[in-house]
Each structure stands twice: as C-alpha cells, then as structure tokens.
Amino acid sequence: MLSCRATDEWGERVTQEPLLRLDNVTKQFRTRQGTMTAVDRVSFTLVRGEHLGIVGASGSGKSTVIKLVQRLIQPTSGDIFFTGVDIARMPRAELRKWRSKMQAVSQNPYASLFPNKTIGQNIVEPLLIHRIGSTQERKEKAMALMEKVGVPRNQFYAFPHEISGGQQQRIAIARALALQPELLILDEAVSSLDVSIQAQILHLLASLRGEFDLTYLFVSHNLAVVRLICSHVAVMFLGRIVEMGPIDAIYEKPAHPYTKALLAAVPEFTQGEEEAQVAAASEPPTPYDLPSGCVYRTLCPLASDRCASEQPALQALAGGRLAACHFAQV
Amino acid sequence: MEVNDLVIRFRRDGGVSHAVNSVSFRVYEGESLGIVGESGSGKSVSVKAVMKLLPKHAKFEGGDITFAGRSILPLSEGAIRHLRGREVALIFQDPHAYLNPTKTIGAQMVEPLLFHRMATKSEALVQAIDLLRQVGIPSPELRVKQYPFEFSGGMLQRVMIAMALIAKPKLLIADEPTTALDVTVQAQILQVLRRLKQERRMSLILVTHDLVVAANTCDRIVVMYGGRVVEQLPSQALLSQSQHPYTRGLIACTPSVRGERTLPTPIGGAPLNLRRPLPVGCLFAERCPHCMERCRSESPVLKTVALGHEVACFLAEPQTSGVSA
DSSP states (O other): OOOOOOOTTTTTOOOOEEEEEEEEEEEEEETTEEEEEEEEEEEEEEETTTTEEEEOTTSHHHHHHHHHHHSSSOEEEEEETTTTEEOOOOOOOHHHHTTTEEEOSOOHHHHSSOTTOOHHHHHHHHHHHHTOOOHHHHHHHHHHHHTTTTTTTGTTTTGGGGSSHHHHHHHHOEEEEEEOSEEEEEESSSSSOOOHHHHEEEEEHHHHHHHHHHHEEESSHHHHHHHHOOEEEEEEETTTEEEEEHHHHHHHSSHHHHHHHHHHHSSSOSSSHHHHHOOOOOOOOOOTTTOOOOOOTTTTOOHHHHHHOOOOEEEETTTTEEEETTTTOO | OOEEEEEEEEETTTTEEEEEEEEEEOOOOEEEEEEEOOSSSSSSHHHHTTTTTTOEEEEEEEEEETTEEETTOOOHHHHHHHTTTTTEEEEOOOOHHHSSSSHHHHHTTTTHHHHHOOSSSHHHHHHHHHHHHHTTTTHHHHHTOOOOOGOOHHHHHHHHHHHHHTOOOOOOOOOOOTSSSSSHHHHHHHHHHHHHHHHHHHHEEEEEEEEEHHHHOOEEEEEEEEEEEEEEEGGGGHHHHOOOOHHHHHHHHHSSSSSOOOOOOOOOSOOOOOTTTOOOTTGGGOTTTTTGGGGGTTTOEEEEEEEEEEEOOOOOOOOOOOOOO
16 A cells, blocks of 8 residues: 555654545546546555645646545545545535535635625635534634634634735635634635745645644645655646655655756756756656556656666665665655 | 936825836846835836836826836837837746737747838848747747747746847836746746847846845845835845845745755834835835834935945945945
8 A cells, every 4th residue: 555654753643544545546637628537546545644736747646635625526436444444435515514524725815715705704604614613612613713814803704805915815714714623625726826925825734734733734845845745745746646656755855856956946946056057948758648558767867678668666675665666766 | 228206106095006206227238127016016117118018097206217228207108119128128927928829939929020111021030940949949930920828938938038038128017927937947937038138238127026036147136125125225235235125024024945954034014005005114124123213204315325226214224345247
C-alpha cells in the first residue's frame, strides 16, 4: 500500500489511523474530443495529523482529485475511503453525514461567500443546514469562530463586500470550521491573496491546525506555500502522481525529473548566484492522447527507450518517499 | 520614457477612487524597470496611463508623461495610435483576451506592420515566423497558420511577445505577463524577455506583484504602495540595501522553497482602501511597524539615499557604502 508515514516534526498529535485513503482512483471525462483521463490510478493515504500538499501545473489533475475526495464528482473506477468508509459510490443522501467532516476553502473568498448574507449568516449557514444548535447557540458559535480567525466580532452584521479580501478568506475559513471537520480541503486557498495577506493567512492556518485537530489536504500550484503548511507532498503530472513523500526530503533532493524542473523554476531571490538553467520550450502532451510509457518522457531530459515502452510505477525510495521514474535514485 | 507627478482618479457612482497619487519614474534606453506592488497599488493604472489606455471615467488630475522627449498627454487618439505598437508595445496577463479567436496567429502578428506600413504582407510573414522562432515556438512555419485556441497559455504568451516586438518598439510594457502561467512556463517566458531586451537594446517595463520576479528580471525596481512610489532602487541592492518598511516587509513575507522552513513574517493590517479619502501623512503608516507621530501628519517625500536609490520614509538614511547602480 502506498502510504506516507506519519511524522511528528510539527510537534503535534500524530496517530496512525488513516483519515483518507484513495485506492487506484481514476476519473475520465467524455468530451467531444474523446475520452480524457484527468486522474489516472491515483492512490495515497492521509493519516490524521498529517498535512498533504498536492502540487502540479494546471491540467495536472490536482483539482479533480479534491473534487473526487469531496465526491462532487464520482470516480470512474477506484475506491475512496474516508474515516474507513468507502464514499466512492455512496448515494447523495448518505454522503451528507460524511461531508460535514470534510470542509473546503476555495481560492476566491468573495465568490464562495453569499454576497446577500451577512458575515454572521454566512458562518451560521452550515450549522443551519445540519440543524445544529439553537439560534442563540449558533450565533455564539459564529462569534467565537470569528474571534478564532481574527475578525472582530463587530463585523458580524457586515456584508462580504464591505470587508477586505484577507478578511473574506478568514470568514470562509471560519465557516469551514463551523461543523468541526476533521479534514480541511484547501483549494489554492491563499493563491489570490497579496503576499502580505497571504503570510497572515498562512499563520492562521498553521495555528488552527493544532487547535482544531485538523488534517489538511492542500492543493496549490505554489510550491513555497505548500512547503510551509504541509508535512507531505504529492507531485502530479498529467493525472498521475509522479513523486510523493515527506516535504523536506523531496524539496531538498527531488528524485523525479519533473519535481526537479518544478522546484528549479520557482523564482528565488538570488544574491549574485548563477541563474538556474531553464528547460527549453516544449508543449506538454495532451490528456486526450497520452504518450506510451511514462507521461513525462516527451519533456524529460533523461528519457530513454525504456520510458516509451514501460510505464514506471511508483516505487519506494529511501526516506519514506515514492517516485515513478526508471532513473529515480536518492 | 519619463513619468512625473502623475495623479489619476477614477470617478464612478458618485465616489472617487484615488488610484495614482503623484507617481514619478523613468526608464532609460535599454533599461528594464520592474514596477512592484500589491493589488490597488496603482502599478497597472500607471503604465496603462502611459499609453492612454484608461477608461473614460479615469481623470488625469496632474503630472506629465513624456516619451523620447515628447509629452504624451496632449496627443490626439490618432497620434497615440502612431506610438502604440510601433514605438511602445504592450503585453498583458491574459493573452486570450487580446487575440482575435477567428484569425490565425500569422494574420494577427503582421497587423502592426501593415498598419504602420512598415512591410508588405509577404515580408511581414517572414518576419513573424522569424520572431516566433526567437521566442521559442517550435515549427513556427506551421504555427502561423494556426488559431489561438490551438496554443497553450504559455505558447500564446510567447506569441504575444513576438507580436509586440514585430514593429521593433523602443519600449515594451509587460503587465503581469506570467501571473496566469505555471512556474516552469513562467521561468521560460522571463528568460525570453531578458534575452530579447538584451539583444534588441530595448527598454522594458515589467509590472508585477511578485518582487522576486521583478528582482530577477529587471535592472531597477520601483515599489509602489497606495498609488505612490515608496522606494526606487537597483535590483542588486534590493536584499541588502532596501530601506522602506514596506519593501522590507514584502521581502520578509515572500515564502521560499529553500532554506529554513519557517512561516514568513506577515505585514499586519489590510491594504489601503483607495475608495475612501486618503489618510493624512504616510499612506503606509497604519501598517508600519516603525510608525511615528510624524508619519500621521506629514507625508514623506522620496529622498536619495544612494546613487539611483530613493526612499519615501522619514527613517531612511543615506548609505555610507557605495551601491553599484
């Protein structure tokens, strides 16, 4: 079984019970141009107290993975276990119970809040849907959550457009926490924020993690941000996980050529250092017609005949990591 | 290109938005200037003003823009058109929004040349193919016959760059050209921009929210906040010599994939709301960790602290050691 080992590097409670497990999950979309494989046999295990970041370029399937986890779409094949229960083919009515245990925060806070409801009503909404507490209790809970996420209580009756983007994202986080979820899905949750505000939200996420016993599934194209919030990372390329494991190991010594290229491309303040070599321009293959063997081979500097004929499987390497490359070594 | 004391306000629905509040910067021939700031800092509005591309409700309330010694503001729309595309070219964040989906790439690329009567159609096409090759598009002979939808986002942004350069402009203005792109593609596009600026001895203004991108691509950096320039300095001096608390704050809150894995230090508070009346004094005072009484009553002006390095802060001090500008 492909699994990321729990670590206690953040000094937080870590148990071995898997909260979320994806087993060979595939999602295909039928379109006019043919069948497109958005997610191709993805497996991972997320243990309570671990925080998994999913990174990859646009079109790599990372957003499809979290839509599958939330069961907003149904997998073509494969199983999704949440708290040990298979939710992959569960009927809608039954799903509701499990969905309260997983909440999501999206990229655009303004679009995710009801513009015609006050801040307070927005936070109370999930409690209403799940019929939790009395009116007074709900209001108190919302006030308490606002305080936790750093929005003053007097904003309770303000509307979303009256507060700043950073505050809106804090409210979206407060609303996600209202049902006391175990899994918090962060879909590019800080990507649209200015860097000074982004840093504030990262601090907030780091402090809530311990306080609410949360497990994060953090999807982002920003590798630097994922490194700060997550304990583990999965790198996706064209629907497949190409490398996965503990953050430090992978960021310090990436094993897969794609992870290497991705990390090298992140702009960094250089102090007179030599500039990193930039790979030549080339188009990634289309998901409608994936290349044989390794999906990365048409862009890979290491590609050989074997990569065209044989698809590399994720194999375990030293340091608890997995990489899908015939030439991977640490 | 020189911009002096530019003031721009937007009037809409009875409200006034103080988008640009006295901004000055200049770009020399063959130089690249990075204009950095967060949303609402006025960076985009400032450069759009340079080519008079602002909507009708934007009002120039002061200042002057000159290009190659000529004042731009009094020019008629026709005269501006003569500059646009030929002397000054622009590229934006979303190439899809600026390309005609019903015309081939080749047909769109030669438009500036034909408009300015700089080449015949067949000559222009040869130039277009050559430029596409220079910006790193494989098999350009085939690509010119294709439509925008047949290109990926990164490839389309290369097309935009090639198209902007076809009339051999003296100045290229790039407004967030890589923001919508994946990091690997971003690195490629920035490399193309750096190389072409070098080869063609052209001036470049890069507008970006990303301080790192600006520092790695440009010779000089202008940091904007609340529609004002707060610091202006050579890129090499950014890390070691920058003085404005906002610039230092931006550097501190930029996360990295290298080094210590510690959370970045955020800048407190929220960005200035430009739809409200501007506060008296320094616009950054409310978020500044070093705010003094004076900052709330008096507005700091840019003062020179070293060669090519200006800071708008009362705490700024002249540098004793020389900075290579």
